[in-house]
Amino acid sequence: MSFFDPLPSLGKPRVWDVGALCRAIADSLEARFNPVTVRGEITGFSRAGSGHCYFSIKDAAGQLRCAMFRRAAVAMDFTPRDGELVEVRGKLGVYEQRGDLQLIVESLQRAGQGALFEQFLRVKAQLESEGLFDAARKRALPVMPRGIGVVTSLGAAALHDVVTALRRRVPHIPVLIAPSIVQGGEAPASIAQALQQLYDLAARKGTHGVPVIDVILLVRGGGSMEDLWAFNDERVARAIVQSPVPLISGVGHETDFTIADFCADLRAPTPTAAAELVAQPRQAWLDGLEAMQARIQDALLRQVDLQAQRLDAAAHRLGRPSQQMAQQRLHLSQLQQRARHGLLMKMQRQTQNYQGLKADLVQRTQRRLQQQGQGLQQLQVRVELLNPQRVLERGYSVLTTQSGQVITSTKQAPVGTPLKAVLADGSLDVSVTQPKLL
Template sequence: MNFPDEAPASSGFPADEPVLSVAQLNRQVARLLEAGIPRLWVAGEISNFTRAASGHWYFSIKDESAAVRAVMFRGRAQAVGFVPEVGGRYEFRVQVSLYEPRGDYQVQVESLRRAGRGDLHEAFLRLKDQLSREGLIDAGRRRAIPTMPRTVGVVTSLAAAALRDVLSVMARRAPHVRVILYPAPVQGREAAAQLCQALDQAAARNEIDVLLLVRGGGSLEDLWSFNDEALARRIAASPVPVVSGVGHETDFTIADFVADLRAPTPTAAAELCCLSRDQLLGQVRAAADDLARAQRRRLEYAGMRVDRAAAQLVSPAQRLHLHRQRLETAMQRLTLPLPGRMRQQAQDARRAGERLHACMDRLLQRGGHRLAVAESALQALDPRAVLTRGYAIVRGPAGSVVKNALDLKIDARLDIEFAQGRAQATVTRTDTLL
């Protein structure tokens, strides 16, 4: 069977029709989806929720008869203020798109809110954005929590389980720290105002080193007092650092964003507000060990210095003995008769002269020997000494010494120097030595 190289012209397909790659096709489809479908709100239930290490959220939005894959990138997810629960119903602000590498249709979630609570969530986001623009949420504004406070204040309800948790943790971990309660309701219409009064009272009394603002978990409505603007501004203006421990780990309130430290639970707030007694005792023991080691080193060095100083000391008795010996020697010299002293000095001078002459003779002998050795070496290196054994020095027309016969030209004039006299010669032939 024969196959033609090209399709026949009557195949019916335009010859100049472009051929797309799969990536180009998916890119065009993604553009059509993004341009053709505007951003919109979608209601549904979350399933297959994954919180990636990058901070992105991957999940599905479903209802009774359909599902769609969704992604919420890290920057958008951080602005939500809470972590959604699998099975919970939410409303999602989405942009329809296509995941080009696989060709999967999906939605990119820009924001979300609990279903039926859109107004509260919108109010939460508006206040959060406003406080952020004012700099009250900036991380650089937050103060460090003291590690060794003497007194800790707690703002919460007298009937709250969070108070029992905080007191239990403080009694177990830090019984040395004094705890002062500033009671206020943590739920209801008047709760926000009374929480503000409790913070004002703590600031006015000026008796604590750090303040805990805590309550247990609950619904969005239950925690709404901690989303109050006036309370947020009281927290930001507090003269002492504030630790917020409101709700469970997945709950976020405005109080969490403006506090100096957010704890995931009231129990965690009590654990984060100070070091435990065991930690402090460990630090004290470590410091005592370091101090003892330093003291031992100082004593050892001081002992070494004393030993060195003692080795250099001379007792007064030894000093007197040395001075006495010197004095006796001087007295003996002074008691010698004058002629005897002169004879002694003459003998000393004569012996010194003899030693000087002997030294000069030895130096002259050594110098003469070195001179003879150097003269012998120079004679051995004299090129003319070789001529006495029948050799000659041949110089070319330019006066340079000839080392290779092949460097000479025929009829070149040569100057030959012998041990006795010179001679002139002409080159008639050159050969090499094999």
């Protein structure tokens, strides 16, 4: 029952205490209006440290103060912003300390969100039944893109975030931007047209047959369901599934989902995250290349050591140094040239994209080859010492028959046998006169 009597007293007018009058008005509002749902535009929104929210809703004819306590605020699935049209449900009351009319908000949602969400579900169900969301048609992202296409508004913060992330992580990869309207009635057609421009580029080949772009980012910053509605449009969805290269959708915030997310090969929670998915840091690749360089160098050094051991074994097996040494010198020279050539060719293939590392690796390898060459020269000196010619120069000679057969026993040369004595500077014809046994 209300304590406020709107009819005038027949006698002396009643004198109200301020607090009593405020309570009477509050009781009357409770009985007449509550609960109440109001549509209006948010203004002056703030959230206190306690978690309570304070704002006003207004239209062209009036304004109403609102308070939303923490227990109701935690149930909101979005952050209200000034200027946003909302529907508020709650109870009218009077804040007695100031005598202000206020609405205690129990729930708050964007105006028209329910109808839009129903439409979203209808479009989603239709496209899903046609197979546009099938996981089988999703493609893996390229490990190292040769070119990145971006569809977004030129004035959007999302473009700045994406370009900043790509410049920081992969400044060497070209980025091609197809500008588009991303909000409003013209946005779906504009997005589809921008995507087609990138599809045409993806079909072209650049230098050495490399694709101009091999991945596409479709990005936009956060906003209300109305702001993101273009990405729920059927035209955009069908354009996305026509992409000849993997396409990443990075629309809105992490909690936002659009039809574009389901059609894309991969969904990123934010535009920056979309850029990071296709841009592994350059340092990670340099570290991998350095590890690969170390493995190649170790393998080549092992091969050089193996060849050196084979050369040592060949030197020990030499029986006729004069002829065989020439062959071994030629073989050693060929091995040295092949090792140097093979080393340089492998290093060029492995480091063709990293010219700085290539120079360092070739320089290290050349120093190693020089060391090996010095070792080979030392082997040649050692082999040269085994040359019979040097033995002959010390006063020895080799006896052979006239046909060239080497005499190693007195039994091979009876008395009177004509022989030839090979000396350091020539040969002498001799004859056996009296053999002497040791």
